Amino acid sequence: MEILVYLIPTALVLGGAGLAAFLWSLKSGQYDDIEGAKWRILDDGDLQDENTNNNNS
Template identity: 70%
Template sequence: MTVLLFLIPVALFLGGLGLVGFLWSLKSGQYDDLEGASWRILDDDDLEDDDGKKA
């Protein structure tokens, strides 16, 4: 039973740490562009223009 006196504060601390990390990621814009990465992986950077230069 005394283990709960240790585990409950640790669990609350870790939960709060996860909440702070999630709120930080929202504030820093991590979820603003959800489709950008899926389109960037399909973009072919090796294609060349008509001038022979990379696009």
């Protein structure tokens, strides 16, 4: 049963990390615009133009 000394804190820390990650994402406003986010991934405007290799943005 000594294994519990490791397992339980591990479980709690992992769960807590998940919770912390969620709270952080909430705080940084990632749920403010749920509709827009899925479209933003399709936006390739930040890529450099394939033909011209210079920065003219």
